[in-house]
Amino acid sequence: MPSLLPPPVPLAAAHGADAAGLICGYLFDGETSAPPRPLDLDEAALWLQGVGDTHGDASTVARGEPAGAPPYAWLHFNLSHAQAERWLERHAGLPDSFYEALRDGAHSTRIERDDDALVAVINDLHFDFGFEPSDIATLWIGVGPRLVVTARTRPLRSVDDLRLAVRTGEAPRSTTELLERLMRTQADVLVGVVRSVTGRIDAIEDALLARRPDAQRAKLGELRRVLVRLQRLLAPEPAALFRLLQRPPAWMAEADAQGLRDASEEFSVVLRDMHGLQERVKLLQEEIAASVQEDNNRSLFVLTVVTVLALPINILAGLFGMNVGGIPLAENPHGFWHLVAIVATFTAVAAWLAFRKKK
Numbered sequence: 001m002p003s004l005l006p007p008p009v010p011l012a013a014a015h016g017a018d019a020a021g022l023i024c025g026y027l028f029d030g031e032t033s034a035p036p037r038p039l040d041l042d043e044a045a046l047w048l049q050g051v052g053d054t055h056g057d058a059s060t061v062a063r064g065e066p067a068g069a070p071p072y073a074w075l076h077f078n079l080s081h082a083q084a085e086r087w088l089e090r091h092a093g094l095p096d097s098f099y100e101a102l103r104d105g106a107h108s109t110r111i112e113r114d115d116d117a118l119v120a121v122i123n124d125l126h127f128d129f130g131f132e133p134s135d136i137a138t139l140w141i142g143v144g145p146r147l148v149v150t151a152r153t154r155p156l157r158s159v160d161d162l163r164l165a166v167r168t169g170e171a172p173r174s175t176t177e178l179l180e181r182l183m184r185t186q187a188d189v190l191v192g193v194v195r196s197v198t199g200r201i202d203a204i205e206d207a208l209l210a211r212r213p214d215a216q217r218a219k220l221g222e223l224r225r226v227l228v229r230l231q232r233l234l235a236p237e238p239a240a241l242f243r244l245l246q247r248p249p250a251w252m253a254e255a256d257a258q259g260l261r262d263a264s265e266e267f268s269v270v271l272r273d274m275h276g277l278q279e280r281v282k283l284l285q286e287e288i289a290a291s292v293q294e295d296n297n298r299s300l301f302v303l304t305v306v307t308v309l310a311l312p313i314n315i316l317a318g319l320f321g322m323n324v325g326g327i328p329l330a331e332n333p334h335g336f337w338h339l340v341a342i343v344a345t346f347t348a349v350a351a352w353l354a355f356r357k358k359k
Contacts, residue, residue: 021081024163028171028178030071035169044075045091051146070146072175076163077151079140084151092149094142095119102151107138109233111240116249118143118179120240123233124156125189135226136233141179145251148175150182158186176256183241183263190234190270197223197277205284208291217288224281231274238264238271305354312346 025039027047039047075092077084085102088094095114101121111120120141139156142149150159162178162185172178204219241264248257316339320327329335 020087021078021084
């Protein structure tokens with residue numbers, strides 16, 4: 001049987017988006033570790049048509065592959081392109097739940113089984129992640145025995161790292177292993193974020209020990225918002241995968257399922273590290289708040305002491321400033337100095353009482 005595909009094209013042909021938003025497409029051998037072949041839209045449509053017409057068997061026979069290790073394709077789309085979703089509906093054969101996930105606007109992480117396919121909605125970091133809560137976007141994934149479709153609206157770091165690894169010759173054996181590699185890549189990206197946040201927190205802690213808390217409060221607040229958002233969006237992923245693996249599809253090999261379990265455990269470890277960072281940021285914020293409160297109390301005490309020390313002279317000035325008769329010491333040549341002595345005495349007593357209370 002003649003091959004369903006034209007001769008191989010250079011790797012550069014699969015780089016960048018084409019007429020329907022296809023960022024990259026690759027055909028994997030499945031059985032061997034041979035480098036994947038790039039696909040454009042026409043090649044992908046032809047291959048998918050052949051897979052559909054033969055119920056996933058003719059292509060394997062044509063390539064002389066064992067039935068247990070069929071070739072499969074990975075197509076990565078940019079949903080900002082108006083034709084991307086229409087092309088997928090026409091050629092990909094994904095379940096309706098995949099397109100419902102694209103349109104419902106809900107970005108909560110979930111991995112579900114729909115008949116013989118997997119539909120996943122996961123969250124990832126922007127390619128130019130700048131530690132802003134808005135630098136997190138959604139990746140939609142459809143996984144079957146012969147096809148993996150990933151789609152996003154903005155460049156994402158994990159899937160782009162996976163795309164770079166595939167371009168350099170990495171070849172997962174199955175669609176499940178490709179999903180596992182994506183999860184591990186996502187965990188590696190989060191490890192980098194954790195390390196970067198840890199470095200920033202260390203610098204803030206050093207500044208706090210140097211008694212410069214005010215300049216660091218805003219930075220801690222930004223880091224905590226990012227960590228909380230990441231935790232909220234990514235934490236459901238391991239649990240969703242665990243529920244899925246309790247009843248995996250029939251085409252998923254046990255070794256692939258175990259690989260997904262291991263990747264989920266690694267992801268959970270990273271999430272625990274992020275939770276630990278949140279607690280550390282929270283403790284630093286509380287320490288800064290306590291330090292600021294201590295400074296405020298010190299300033300308030302100084303203001304109170306000044307007010308108390310000025311109280312005797314203010315009272316006497318008010319009394320002697322009244323234009324009434326009978327003001328004492330008015331005719332005494334040493335009356336001024338008597339009043340100064342009285343004021344000084346009362347001020348000394350007030351200062352003694354105030355500082356004794358402070359001690």
